[in-house]
Amino acid sequence: MHVWKVLELFLIQPLVWIGLIRCYLAARHRVHYERLHFRSAIDAHYLEVRNFFKDGLLFGVIATVVSLALGLVxxxxxxxxxxxxAVLSLLLIPTRLTPVTVFGLSWLVYWVLNPSLVAQIGARLRTHGVISLGLNxxxxxxxxxxxGLGLAATAVLLRRRDTQLNSPQIRPDxxxxxxxxxxxxxxxxxxxGVLIPGDWLHATLPWWPVFQVGTQQFSVLLLPLLLGASVQVYKQQPQVAWRRLAKDYWLVAAVSVIFALAAxxxxxxxxxxxxxxxxxxxxxxxxLLRHRYHDQHQQFWFSDTDQGVRVIGVRPKTPAAKLNLSIGDVILECNRQPVHSEAQFYAAILTSPTYVHLKVRNVQQELIITETAIYSGAPHELGIVLFTDQED
Structure with missing residues (x-):
């Protein structure tokens, strides 16, 4: 029962709700964009919001166990x-995520305010049973x-396929x-879960858990830790780029732990x-800059093509997911008919309403043949996302 009450107090903190609203707006914008440009959403289930709850709880439990085991104060x-x-960053920077920058800046501000202002605030807080800690x-x-925990969690997110949705956004060159x-x-x-000195929460809420370490009492507080990343690619397979970036996050997380031990x-x-x-x-x-530099210096572009039709997305849980197609592949023939536009592609599908046979040139310039059963009479439910035909 006490655990649920602690969680309830976490849920009333503004950062949690502003983060959720920001996540919802991003998901709604993505779905609207996909429906506008590709006739239907690649994933209309607001995957970002689902990850916010599911992964947020999972990583929170793991981070809390590690934090309390280490006695982080x-x-x-x-x-x-x-x-x-963190709240200001979400409100004032609508298209970017800067969790690590906010985290580092918060410690810089805390250090700048020490010792005079923090001492004054700390004196007032002590009258209410709140013990403020100095930088030493x-x-x-x-x-x-x-x-380090936050960076490691972000690295896991970057590597997990079920948290990724490769949503194409069309741009002119x-x-x-x-x-x-x-x-x-x-x-x-x-x-x-972190420890804060004093029993002020316990004095206000008698059910609040308190730890005794020597002569010092500590209360448990669920710190809302902002995580995430906002990255993009123009010339790389997204999963490959995200995995490469995840290695950097793991590396910086390891350096953070080494710094803690050295300190x-x-x-x-x-x-x-x-x-x-x-x-x-x-x-x-x-x-992040190296990731961007590496992407800019690749030769390949996910661009429209005159030879066939380029795959720029594959909807999950559709027949297209069984075709082993990758974004960037170019479909040269559909049901043994050459195709050079979206209209020609769907017209070729209708020649065989229950099965599709494709000749594809992948990004390695290799020719492959793939085929699968499709939904009868519903060619647009195949699940392949292409460039829409431009109006003359």
Missing amino acids: VSPIWVVIYELL SGVIISGFLIL QRGKRIVRYRWQQLLVIPV RWLALSPQWLIGLLGVLVVLLWGS
Whole structure:
């Protein structure tokens, strides 16, 4: 019963609901765009919102177990600063996600406000039973480990196929030719159980769990940790690019843990610790810039073609999913008829209403033959997303 009450208090925090609203709006925009440009949505079930709840809870449970096992302690004042900055980032930057930047900035603000302002606020909070921690009490080391947990969770998201939806977005190039951008944008706000000093929550809510460590009492707080990434590709297979980027997230997560261990062993000053947090933010931004540079210097484009019709999307749980097609493949023949437009493609499907036979040139320039049964009399339910025919 107490666990549910703790979770209820997590759910009333503004960051959770603003994150959910932001996630819902992004999913609704994607579905509307797909229906407008491709006649039907690739996935109309608002996958982003489903991941927000399902993966948010899963990663939250894992992160809480690890956090409480390590005894990670944070300052209530830093929690307020972090949540405020996270909310502002979601409201003021509608098309980007900057979780790591917000996390690092929150510690910088906390350090700048120390010791004068935090001391004044801390004195007032102590009258209400709230104990504020200084920067020398190991809270920044807890920050390193919390950041490592967040980066690791993001890396898992980037590698998991069931959290990815390769939604094509059509853009014109410099010559007016249509090209496709694939964007992965997933936002999570996960509940991470952390320890905060004092028994002020227990004094207000007698059922609230309290831990005794030596002479110090700690309460458990579910910190809403903002996670996610917003990345795009123009010239790479999305899954390949996301997996490559996931390795960088894992690497920065490992560096974060190493920094935490080194800080504990060497007893580094707060200035050094804040500087190391800045290094982690720079490392991750460097990884994102390298991802963008690598994409820009590829030769391949997901572009319209005069030789066949290019596959720019495959709807899940449709006959097309059984054809082993990949985005970027070019369909040269359908049911042994050459096709050069979307209209010709669907006309060729109607020549065999229950089965489809395709000749395809994949992105490696290899010719392959693939076939599958289809829904009788419903060629547009095959599940292959193509460039729509342009009006003359």
